[in-house]
Amino acid sequence: MEKIIEIVDTIDTAKVYSELSDAKSGGICVFVGTVREFTNEEKVVALEFETYKVMALKEMEKIADKAMEKWSLNKVIMRHAVGEKSVTEPVVIVGASSAHRDACFEACRFLIDTLKETVPIWKKEKFKNNSVWVSAHP
Amino acid sequence: MEKIIEIVDTIDTAKVYSELSDAKSGGICVFVGTVREFTNEEKVVALEFETYKVMALKEMEKIADKAMEKWSLNKVIMRHAVGEKSVTEPVVIVGASSAHRDACFEACRFLIDTLKETVPIWKKEKFKNNSVWVSAHP
Amino acid sequence: MNVLFFGIAKDIVGSSEITFPEDLEKPGTVAALKKQLAATYPEFSKLNSLAVAVNSEYAADDVTLVSTDEIAIIPPVSGG
Amino acid sequence: MNVLFFGIAKDIVGSSEITFPEDLEKPGTVAALKKQLAATYPEFSKLNSLAVAVNSEYAADDVTLVSTDEIAIIPPVSGG
Numbered sequence: 267m268e269k270i271i272e273i274v275d276t277i278d279t280a281k282v283y284s285e286l287s288d289a290k291s292g293g294i295c296v297f298v299g300t301v302r303e304f305t306n307e308e309k310v311v312a313l314e315f316e317t318y319k320v321m322a323l324k325e326m327e328k329i330a331d332k333a334m335e336k337w338s339l340n341k342v343i344m345r346h347a348v349g350e351k352s353v354t355e356p357v358v359i360v361g362a363s364s365a366h367r368d369a370c371f372e373a374c375r376f377l378i379d380t381l382k383e384t385v386p387i388w389k390k391e392k393f394k395n396n397s398v399w400v401s402a403h404p
Numbered sequence: 405m406e407k408i409i410e411i412v413d414t415i416d417t418a419k420v421y422s423e424l425s426d427a428k429s430g431g432i433c434v435f436v437g438t439v440r441e442f443t444n445e446e447k448v449v450a451l452e453f454e455t456y457k458v459m460a461l462k463e464m465e466k467i468a469d470k471a472m473e474k475w476s477l478n479k480v481i482m483r484h485a486v487g488e489k490s491v492t493e494p495v496v497i498v499g500a501s502s503a504h505r506d507a508c509f510e511a512c513r514f515l516i517d518t519l520k521e522t523v524p525i526w527k528k529e530k531f532k533n534n535s536v537w538v539s540a541h542p
Numbered sequence: 543m544n545v546l547f548f549g550i551a552k553d554i555v556g557s558s559e560i561t562f563p564e565d566l567e568k569p570g571t572v573a574a575l576k577k578q579l580a581a582t583y584p585e586f587s588k589l590n591s592l593a594v595a596v597n598s599e600y601a602a603d604d605v606t607l608v609s610t611d612e613i614a615i616i617p618p619v620s621g622g
Numbered sequence: 623m624n625v626l627f628f629g630i631a632k633d634i635v636g637s638s639e640i641t642f643p644e645d646l647e648k649p650g651t652v653a654a655l656k657k658q659l660a661a662t663y664p665e666f667s668k669l670n671s672l673a674v675a676v677n678s679e680y681a682a683d684d685v686t687l688v689s690t691d692e693i694a695i696i697p698p699v700s701g702g
Binding site for chain 1: 626628629630633668669670675678679680694696697698699700701702
């Protein structure tokens, strides 16, 4: 089992398939999170991501390890970007390869869902006249 | 809504993200099917894909249209390769982009599951000493 | 009337296309075509399934065949 | 004893790091630290949640703090 866990400035989506490709795998499932132009009808200028890097990497490792326990996976990738990202830019990419497609689909969904719940990364939405830390308040 | 439906000789996995990227999308889910080295413990030399192209494109269109009816998607891609493919080569890529991740995950799974059920494409597994049309016999 | 064959169906028939000669009796429906094929090539009855496409659309057994139709024999598909 | 602040927690405190002076009474547990923060900065009680990490691991309220720990305040996460 190979895993790639990274916090980076810029995500290169073109290389993820070769990173997950594997002779024992028949399926690769990848999710890319990108910056949307509108949140609740309000135009987003950019998103700003901040992280507690040492802890974020540890938490991402835990998620990848858990996915490898739950499913039969050959390779796993979790890569999150930090800094300011504009509309359509990738902010996160997660994926897995496996012999059969059930495992990589379920694992991929688990990777992104759990990342959003536990990894110490914070997103600020920047609008024209203000900015908001996402999910901070009820 | 944009859709890309193609039967090609070679799949370029690097460009799929830019093909699905979209200002209205926060999520992109992609599945890549690749050639595995072993089937039931037997070493695969190559897979050979054949299609009834005019009908395959029609069926793929129907699947993409159905996915767009069922989920709120911005872009959909279904691309299948034909000819001889060796181990780790991509043979099919399907994906969707959507505002939220539920839709693109579910649609992506639907695209590949339905493609495997209805699209007239046939796969021959080539082993060292023989070859077998997959799923032909009980 | 032309019939196209793909995948294992092509191997069974030994050809990717068969033309029914003008003077021969042609099957009038999808069901009749399937029956005629199974009688001529017993290997077809060993397959997991056998579908027929008329003008590149899956056709049910009761669909009528005319000589200008593009007809295709669709053995179990295995794309992906 | 140093405490790191991220995201909205950093905005509330106005700094990404606070050092408790040697001679000041330090919170002995995660719960005590949270209580002390909420008392000093009422904005913390308006957040959806507030977690504390000790040595870069999520720590429960009863975890004891020692002065060499790396302590971080984790407001609601929103990666992805």
